[in-house]
Amino acid sequence: MAQTDNTATQQTSPVVLGRISGLYGVKGWLRLYSYTEPREALLAYESWLLRVDTEWLWMAVADGRRQGKAVVARLAGIDDRDAAARFIGADVAVPRAELPEAEVGRYYWADLIGLEVRKSNGQRLGTVAHMLATGAHDVMVVHAAGEAPDAPLREVLIPFVLDRYVLKVDGAARVIDVDWEWD
Numbered sequence: 001m002a003q004t005d006n007t008a009t010q011q012t013s014p015v016v017l018g019r020i021s022g023l024y025g026v027k028g029w030l031r032l033y034s035y036t037e038p039r040e041a042l043l044a045y046e047s048w049l050l051r052v053d054t055e056w057l058w059m060a061v062a063d064g065r066r067q068g069k070a071v072v073a074r075l076a077g078i079d080d081r082d083a084a085a086r087f088i089g090a091d092v093a094v095p096r097a098e099l100p101e102a103e104v105g106r107y108y109w110a111d112l113i114g115l116e117v118r119k120s121n122g123q124r125l126g127t128v129a130h131m132l133a134t135g136a137h138d139v140m141v142v143h144a145a146g147e148a149p150d151a152p153l154r155e156v157l158i159p160f161v162l163d164r165y166v167l168k169v170d171g172a173a174r175v176i177d178v179d180w181e182w183d
Contacts, residue, residue: 014049014056014093015110018042022088024067028078030087032071035109040066042092043073051091105162107169109138117142117158117176120167126156128176137161140176 018034034042043064049056064073078084102108109131117125117140126142133139137159144154158180159165168177 013096014051015096015099015108016051016091016093018071018092020050020087020090020092021070023081023084024070024072026081027074028080028084029072029074030084031067032073032092034071039069039071040064042071045094045098049093049095050087051093052087056093107171111171112140112160112169112176115169115171115174115176117178120177120179125178125180129155131160132157 017036018032020030021033022031023029024031032042034040036042043061045061047058047060050059051057059078060076062074062076062078064071075084075087078087096110099108102111112128113130115128117128119125126144129141129143131138131140140158140160142156142158144156158178165178165180166176167179168175170176
């Protein structure tokens, strides 16, 4: 039986760091909604992968800056508002291999999505579908395990608070152990 190398796939797959939310000015600048912390960390990359419809396009970043609470950037070769408009709504990503290693106790959301969530006793609770930022702390949205095929999807929110609700993250085993009870 063949095995898939999840690590190799993760290293080459694009990690979405933001989204193009609109236009800024008339000279082709774009307004970005950045998922990075700090927001302008998105500008540290010389080029981005932009998902336009279903296609990934490499685009060089010509210029960028923080503008109030937003981040704005201009792509190389895009010098007017009409040319920039085609990118509104595009995801902004970089290959996983270009991201710096996460500090101990910190995790990229992209690395948590798809991990199995289980209680410390080994009972499977579900799978991380996506993450939410709430201001106070991040929250895992977990699709519940063991539901009947015709049952409506059940989502459970679990605060991603280390040493309180999240006991252990084992990326190699693709498991998150939690101290959490279903409602």
